[in-house]
Amino acid sequence: MGDSPPPPEATPPPPPPITSGSPTDFLKNVVGKRVVVRLTSGVDYRGVLSCLDGYMNIALEQTEEHVNGTVTNRYGDAFIRGNNVLYISAAEPL
């Protein structure tokens, strides 16, 4: 098999490796924004990120708890222990 031209639907080349945007930079940029925090249990918490620390302990404001897509609870403030956190995602464009 010789070199064949890439098929028409070739995937674009991978983006250049990100050397400047570290996870820490993301976390700095996302403070004060609306985020989705998913726990390892599958429960989601949506709220405004007040602050967080290196253990991923999280303080949220205006928090909604989503289980299976439905809102099950609302908290004015919420502290989430970091060991439970699976990810933090920005819910609005940074």
Added chain:
Amino acid sequence: MDASAGIQEPFDLIRLSLSERVFVKLRGDRELTGILHAYDGHMNLILSDVEETIMLVDGAEGAPHGQGVVNVAKRKMEMLFVRGDGVILVSPPSRT
């Protein structure tokens, strides 16, 4: 930094809740409300005048969250030490 609420780090949120009634979500489908007297970096808690709510889930663990909760058991305790590794969430209900 959230200067408006004076919170620098997440533990400040807990510190502001000392001597207030808080809501605590624990692993194992349990919830507590009680007056927060002390906490530490492990999230160990000392609570007084506590009510614990245990969600008793029917049968399979396939959908334990919000579905299939057929019963709830409550118990009250005057003073309680909570080991931090079981804590999921702490919220001050007075600010809701």
